[in-house]
Every structure is written in structure tokens, then in C-alpha cells.
Amino acid sequence: MEFTNKYKGYTIVNPLMTGGILPEDIQKNLCNEEWLRVGYSLCFNCLEGRSSLVTKPSVKDHLQKIAEFFGGDVAEHTFGCRAAQFAVMHTVRELAKEGSYSDTIIADPNSHYTTNIAAEMNGLKVTEPPHSGYPEYNYTAESFADKIDEVKKDTGKLPALVVVTHVDPYYGNLAPVKEIGKICEEKEVPYMVNAAYTGGILPINIKELKVDFLTLSAHKSMASLGPLGYLVTTFEHSKKVFQTSKQRPDWSGRAFGKKIPNIFGCSVGGIPLISSMLSFSHVKKRVQSWETELEKTRRFADDMEDLGGIMLLGQNPHNHHLLHFETPGLWEISQKHKRKGFFLSEELEKRKINGVHKGLTKHIKISVYGLDKEEIKRIGDAFREIADKK
Amino acid sequence: MEFTNKYKGYTIVNPLMTGGILPEDIQKNLCNEEWLRVGYSLCFNCLEGRSSLVTKPSVKDHLQKIAEFFGGDVAEHTFGCRAAQFAVMHTVRELAKEGSYSDTIIADPNSHYTTNIAAEMNGLKVTEPPHSGYPEYNYTAESFADKIDEVKKDTGKLPALVVVTHVDPYYGNLAPVKEIGKICEEKEVPYMVNAAYTGGILPINIKELKVDFLTLSAHKSMASLGPLGYLVTTFEHSKKVFQTSKQRPDWSGRAFGKKIPNIFGCSVGGIPLISSMLSFSHVKKRVQSWETELEKTRRFADDMEDLGGIMLLGQNPHNHHLLHFETPGLWEISQKHKRKGFFLSEELEKRKINGVHKGLTKHIKISVYGLDKEEIKRIGDAFREIADKK
Numbered sequence: 048m049e050f051t052n053k054y055k056g057y058t059i060v061n062p063l064m065t066g067g068i069l070p071e072d073i074q075k076n077l078c079n080e081e082w083l084r085v086g087y088s089l090c091f092n093c094l095e096g097r098s099s100l101v102t103k104p105s106v107k108d109h110l111q112k113i114a115e116f117f118g119g120d121v122a123e124h125t126f127g128c129r130a131a132q133f134a135v136m137h138t139v140r141e142l143a144k145e146g147s148y149s150d151t152i153i154a155d156p157n158s159h160y161t162t163n164i165a166a167e168m169n170g171l172k173v174t175e176p177p178h179s180g181y182p183e184y185n186y187t188a189e190s191f192a193d194k195i196d197e198v199k200k201d202t203g204k205l206p207a208l209v210v211v212t213h214v215d216p217y218y219g220n221l222a223p224v225k226e227i228g229k230i231c232e233e234k235e236v237p238y239m240v241n242a243a244y245t246g247g248i249l250p251i252n253i254k255e256l257k258v259d260f261l262t263l264s265a266h267k268s269m270a271s272l273g274p275l276g277y278l279v280t281t282f283e284h285s286k287k288v289f290q291t292s293k294q295r296p297d298w299s300g301r302a303f304g305k306k307i308p309n310i311f312g313c314s315v316g317g318i319p320l321i322s323s324m325l326s327f328s329h330v331k332k333r334v335q336s337w338e339t340e341l342e343k344t345r346r347f348a349d350d351m352e353d354l355g356g357i358m359l360l361g362q363n364p365h366n367h368h369l370l371h372f373e374t375p376g377l378w379e380i381s382q383k384h385k386r387k388g389f390f391l392s393e394e395l396e397k398r399k400i401n402g403v404h405k406g407l408t409k410h411i412k413i414s415v416y417g418l419d420k421e422e423i424k425r426i427g428d429a430f431r432e433i434a435d436k437k
Numbered sequence: 438m439e440f441t442n443k444y445k446g447y448t449i450v451n452p453l454m455t456g457g458i459l460p461e462d463i464q465k466n467l468c469n470e471e472w473l474r475v476g477y478s479l480c481f482n483c484l485e486g487r488s489s490l491v492t493k494p495s496v497k498d499h500l501q502k503i504a505e506f507f508g509g510d511v512a513e514h515t516f517g518c519r520a521a522q523f524a525v526m527h528t529v530r531e532l533a534k535e536g537s538y539s540d541t542i543i544a545d546p547n548s549h550y551t552t553n554i555a556a557e558m559n560g561l562k563v564t565e566p567p568h569s570g571y572p573e574y575n576y577t578a579e580s581f582a583d584k585i586d587e588v589k590k591d592t593g594k595l596p597a598l599v600v601v602t603h604v605d606p607y608y609g610n611l612a613p614v615k616e617i618g619k620i621c622e623e624k625e626v627p628y629m630v631n632a633a634y635t636g637g638i639l640p641i642n643i644k645e646l647k648v649d650f651l652t653l654s655a656h657k658s659m660a661s662l663g664p665l666g667y668l669v670t671t672f673e674h675s676k677k678v679f680q681t682s683k684q685r686p687d688w689s690g691r692a693f694g695k696k697i698p699n700i701f702g703c704s705v706g707g708i709p710l711i712s713s714m715l716s717f718s719h720v721k722k723r724v725q726s727w728e729t730e731l732e733k734t735r736r737f738a739d740d741m742e743d744l745g746g747i748m749l750l751g752q753n754p755h756n757h758h759l760l761h762f763e764t765p766g767l768w769e770i771s772q773k774h775k776r777k778g779f780f781l782s783e784e785l786e787k788r789k790i791n792g793v794h795k796g797l798t799k800h801i802k803i804s805v806y807g808l809d810k811e812e813i814k815r816i817g818d819a820f821r822e823i824a825d826k827k
Binding site: 050051052053054055056059061063064067068069074076077078080081082083084085086087088090091092094104126127129130133137154156158160161163164165166167168172173174175176177178265266267271272273274275292293294296297298299301303306308309311312314315316317318319322324325401402404405406 | 440441442443444445446449451453454457458459464466467468470471472473474475476477478480481482484486494516517519520523527544546548550551553554555556557558562563564565566567568655656657661662663664665682683684686687688689691693696698699701702704705706707708709712714715791792794795796
């Protein structure tokens with residue numbers, strides 16, 4: 048009936064996780080205040096039948112603050128960033144059906160899989176501009192202008208959406224979101240930025256970036272439990288994407304007027320939303336120190352490369368805490384090691400460090416986001432010891 | 438940065454919540470084992486990129502046990518029962534598009550709103566057989582046979598799906614699911630049962646009931662945090678509803694082969710799934726004592742009616758813990774009370790009882806599921822005192 052968390056007290060370096068770690072006092076609050084007693088503890092005072100309208104505690108105010116923090120007008124919480132992306136794709140698919148747009152969308156070639164899955168769920172085709180390949184994997188804003196023209200030429204219509212992954216999950220590259228925003232505005236194509244790896248980490252203002260839809264992951268980058276995401280948009284776009292239910296069953300004629308179909312009527316929220324409401328002031332504050340965090344990350348990347356047989360992929364100098372190293376030196380060790388590819392994660396775990404993908408040594412993804420200098424040194428030392436073993 | 442839970446230590450009588458309360462030792466485990474430190478704590482050992490394939494801790498085994506417990510072959514966890522319903526509707530919509538079925542589905546007239554929203558999301562029309570109206574709101578299995586014939590006659594095709602809400606959220610009526618299952622099998626219409634209020638409360642076997650798709654709510658009826666649901670189905674149906682991703686973006690040609698589009702690729706899981714894995718043995722056990730629970734509920738309903746000015750709606754004797762009373766006596770008091778409709782919830786809260794809808798006194802929904810005799814007596818006494826005040 049009980050299982051133990053092997054990684055209790057470990058230092059976490061998984062780039063999926065470091066932006067999602069909850070401050071300790073919030074973990075304590077969740078336990079002490081009995082929020083964990085029941086899944087619906089956010090709904091004790093639900094009067095209107097949708098969690099985003101609850102005022103005690105004020106989910107409604109919280110969502111307004113989220114919208115403002117990202118420079119938008121309206122926000123709804125969702126079942127993760129993937130569900131926020133789904134809501135946007137579902138909306139533009141309807142526009143495509145009406146004939147206003149093509150059913151092709153443009154997404155960057157480093158998109159997270161959830162972008163492509165959301166497109167697949169909605170029957171939208173995905174076309175991509177190219178990236179520069181090894182070792183940087185960059186792409187230009189101009190290539191999006193070309194792609195828009197190409198879709199227009201091929202289908203006679205503008206693409207239903209341009210999607211850009213603000214920082215991508217493969218290389219941690221920062222995309223030229225502002226430049227692409229300008230192009231989308233000029234060419235009048237709806238523009239979505241997937242900020243799963245950035246919203247809650249670095250400052251974002253959708254009005255400045257000309258973004259129509261911003262999708263966020265609370266459990267990836269907003270110090271929150273999951274599954275939880277947010278969709279932030281402008282007042283204008285909110286009318287479509289957050290349109291309330293219109294359909295009625297024929298016999299009973301029941302109406303579900305407060306429910307928003309694109310987010311499953313009501314996105315519940317539960318403990319993840321409570322945790323995000325608790326940690327939001329912490330998140331707002333930490334975003335201000337992003338430059339300091341980035342410096343720590345860059346220094347760590349340099350130190351790793353100094354070990355030899357290790358090279359940072361993607362943009363260098365780097366612009367995000369997700370670091371992807373090519374590590375032929377570690378791979379060589381694994382070839383002679385009795386635990387083969389598992390030796391690396393096991394050596395790190397011996398030192399109470401968790402988060403590199405188990406079994407892989409040719410490449411590693413790692414993040415030291417939010418860690419203090421001492422912890423970062425401990426991680427660097429661990430890699431030095433492991434590399435020296437050969 | 439902190440907010441307090443006003444209802445800490447209260448007795449909860451909200452029928453949405455009583456089946457979702459976590460055993461105390463599980464609340465403690467979540468806190469003590471540091472599962473709350475990070476949203477992705479289930480993913481420390483994710484090797485295959487989908488939470489349902491994780492083996493440490495074994496989500497894979499857990500899902501197999503869930504499937505078996507409900508008499509099915511395959512189960513996936515979802516973002517709540519609403520997302521499980523969405524996956525089914527999305528599947529049958531594709532069959533409708535291919536021309537195999539009509540794009541009309543049949544749902545019972547007491548369906549939960551999430552059923553209708555899932556249909557709306559997928560562009561499926563909903564037709565309903567009638568219920569008997571006040572005070573029982575019952576319907577017959579035969580009316581579903583008639584509806585199927587009607588859709589066939591009107592559209593030239595069979596309905597894409599029959600949906601029955603096992604126990605409905607309005608009156609707590611138990612539907613004739615087995616009889617309808619027989620009809621659907623004979624007429625060859627896919628059959629979904631929404632067990633949000635029953636799965637985890639009373640025994641269900643989808644093979645015995647001839648059910649193709651069973652949708653479950655972990656936070657409503659399986660002693661779990663939310664948002665979390667499950668979709669249980671047969672091996673045959675699993676091939677379509679849990680079909681992995683097929684689409685590839687054109688330039689990179691990336692494949693997302695382990696991801697299941699109908700459940701957003703991967704349904705994450707997080708703390709809600711950990712809580713459900715921890716509480717599953719408790720849930721399996723409690724389902725065995727359903728008859729005892731039902732007796733307690735029926736006795737409580739009788740005692741409430743004995744207060745006068747109170748009548749149970751729906752099936753009587755009742756077959757579920759969700760009780761909907763018509764309470765003109767309480768409404769009368771509210772008319773003279775300075776707090777108007779809010780007097781009832783406030784009087785109950787004074788006695789540390791939470792869960793009746795605030796502001797309403799003409800009707801109340803209440804559940805004493807899982808409470809011991811002493812607590813149930815305390816609730817009955819509270820209503821007696823409140824009713825006597827007039």
C-alpha cells in the first residue's frame with residue numbers, strides 16, 4: 048500500500064523538472080492545510096460550476112494575474128500545456144473548416160511532441176521550416192515568412208496557425224519569437240508560442256512579441272504540481288478559444304452555458320492548481336533573476352566542456368537552462384563498463400544526483416536551474432570524478 | 438503566499454467528494470516521501486516517453502490491474518473522466534467520418550455535462566430517450582432500442598455510440614446498464630458507460646455488462662487526487678482508441694511512435710496518479726462492502742425524510758450514495774432568515790460539516806459515503822436542529 052520515493056533528498060538535474068520544483072514551504076502548506084485530503088479541495092466553494100470562476104480561494108483573480116504577468120488579457124488553466132495547445136488547434140481547425148484558413152499549420156522543426164500530437168488530434172497537417180542541423184540546430188525568422196508564402200501558394204489559403212516553441216526541448220535553443228511575431232502580424236496568420244520551458248523562468252510579454260496564444264506548463268516551469276498548464280491570450284482571441292458551450296441535447300434541452308468545450312467544460316484544477324496559486328509569487332520573483340541564473344548555467348556549461356570529450360549542442364553561448372551535451376568521452380567509458388550505458392546515471396545516483404536519462408551516454412540533457420553554487424560545484428565534481436575513471 | 442484551508446477537519450458530505458477522499462496514511466505517504474516536491478515525480482524512471490509505460494514505480498502493472506478489476510483488457514489513465522470520454526468520442530467520430538456510423542450519438546437524459554461537452558468537442562450530435570420526470574426521473578432500457586432504430590431510420594446509419602451514465606449526477610439513479618448492453622450488442626452499436634460515480638464504489642465488470650468503453654473518475658470515486666481518470670476497454674477496441682501516433686511533420690520527419698494522440702500523447706499522471714496507485718488496494722477492498730454502505734445511505738435517507746418537509750428524489754429505495762432531497766421545509770426557513778438561502782450551508786459549517794451547495798435550500802444533494810455511524814448521526818442531528826428552528 049505504500050511505496051517509497053527512492054529520490055527523496057536527491058539533487059534533481061532533469062531539465063523537465065528543475066523549473067517545476069516546489070518551494071519547501073509550499074510543500075509543507077499542502078500537507079499541513081489538508082489540501083491533499085480530497086481531489087476537489089479547490090471546489091469547496093464552487094458556485095458557478097467552473098473552477099476558473101471560483102472566488103474562494105480566488106482562482107478567478109489568480110487567472111487574471113497570470114494573464115497580466117504574461118502581458119495578456121485572459122487566461123484559463125488547462126490539463127497541462129498539451130491541453131492548452133489542443134484548445135488553440137481546435138479553434139483554428141474550426142476556422143480552417145469554415146474556409147478562412149488552410150488546414151496546414153507551420154511549426155518549428157524543434158517543436159515538442161505535444162504540438163504535433165495536438166495537430167494530429169485535430170486533423171491539422173504540420174509543415175516545418177528547416178533548421179541548420181548539427182551542432183546548432185538554429186532556424187531563422189525569415190524561413191517562417193517563406194513557409195507562409197509557400198502554404199499560401201500551395202493551398203490558396205494562409206496557414207491556420209504558426210507555432211513556435213519558445214525554447215525547444217531538444218537543444219534548449221531560444222527562438223526568434225519577436226521577429227516571427229512581426230511576420231505573423233504582417234501576414235495576418237494566428238501565432239502561438241509554446242512557452243512550456245520558459246513561462247515562469249524568464250520574462251515574457253505577449254503584446255511585445257505579437258503573440259496571439261501563449262501556452263504554459265505549470266509543472267515544467269512554474270514551480271507547480273502537475274498536470275497543469277495555462278493558456279494566455281488576448282481579449283479578442285478569447286472570444287473564440289474560450290467560447291462557452293452552445294450545443295444542447297434534443298430531448299432534455301439542457302444547456303451547459305458556463306462550460307468551455309475547448310478545455311473540457313471545466314479543467315478541475317485540484318491540487319496542481321492550488322500548488323500553482325501558492326507558488327505564483329515565488330515564480331514572479333524568480334523570473335526577475337533570470338540573468339543571474341543564466342550566468343550560472345553558462346559557467347556550468349563551460350566547466351563541463353573543460354572536462355574534455357564533452358561539447359554543448361545548440362546555441363553557444365546558451366540562452367536557457369536546458370543543456371544538451373554531446374559526450375563521446377562518457378560513451379567510451381560505457382563501452383568498457385560492466386553496467387554499459389547505465390553506468391552514468393548509477394554513478395550520479397551514488398552521489399544523490401538524479402535526472403539524466405538512464406541508459407544513455409552519447410548525449411545527456413541536464414539543468415542546474417535554481418541550484419546554488421555549492422550544489423552546482425558538487426555536480427561538476429561528480430562529472431569530473433566519473434570522467435577521470437577512464 | 439500561503440492560504441489556509443477553512444475546511445480542515447470538517448466532515449465532507451458533498452457527493453462529488455466523498456468517494457474521492459484519500460485514506461489518511463496515503464496523505465501522509467505523499468508528504469513524507471516527498472512526492473510533492475516536483476510535478477513529474479512519477480517520471481524519475483521514464484525510459485519510453487509515456488507515463489503508462491513506466492515500470493518504476495510500475496504504472497504499467499497498475500493499469501493492468503485497473504483493467505482487470507473492471508473486467509477489461511486494457512486501461513490508460515487520463516486527465517479525468519472527461520478526457521476518457523473525449524478519447525472514446527474522438528474514436529467514434531473518426532468511424533462516423535469514414536461512413537461506418539451516423540454522427541449522432543445516444544446519451545441518457547441524466548448524463549453528466551462532460552458527456553455532452555465531449556460530444557460537442559467532437560462535433561457529435563446528442564439525442565436522448567426520455568425519462569419519467571418528477572419525482573423518479575427513471576428511463577427504460579427499451580427506450581434505447583427505440584432510439585437506435587430511430588437514428589437508423591433518420592440517418593440511414595447506426596448511431597456512433599450509446600452512452601449511459603451508470604449512476605447519474607442529478608438524482609443518483611442506477612441505470613439499467615446490463616439491459617442496455619444487451620441491446621447494444623444485438624444492434625451492434627458501440628457502448629460506453631460513464632462510471633464516474635460508481636467505479637471504485639460498487640463492483641463493475643464490463644464483460645458481464647457488455648460494455649465496450651468504461652470511463653472512470655479517480656478523484657470522484659477512487660479515493661484519489663485529481664485531475665485523474667481512467668479509460669478501460671477490451672483488447673479489440675483498444676487498438677483504435679489507444680492507437681499510437683501516425684502523423685509526421687514534413688521536414689524533420691520525426692515520429693512520435695509511443696505517444697497516443699487520443700490521450701494527448703502521454704497523460705503525465707503526476708501526484709494524482711501516485712495517489713491513485715497508493716489507494717487502489719483500499720478501493721478494491723471497499724467495493725466489497727458496498728451493500729453495507731448502501732444500507733447506511735438508505736437508513737440516512739429515511740431519517741432525513743422523517744424530519745418532515747423533505748423528500749428523496751430519484752429511485753426510492755435508493756441505489757447509490759448520491760442523495761438528492763427536495764426540501765421545501767428548509768426553503769421556508771430560508772425565506773424568513775436574514776442569510777436567506779445561505780443559512781443552511783452556514784448552519785452546517787458551524788457544526789463543521791461542509792458540502793451542500795451554498796445558497797440553495799429548495800433542493801440539496803448530500804452523501805454520507807464512507808462515514809461511520811457516529812458521524813452520520815451527527816449529520817442527521819444537525820439537520821434536525823436546523824429544521825426545528827422554524
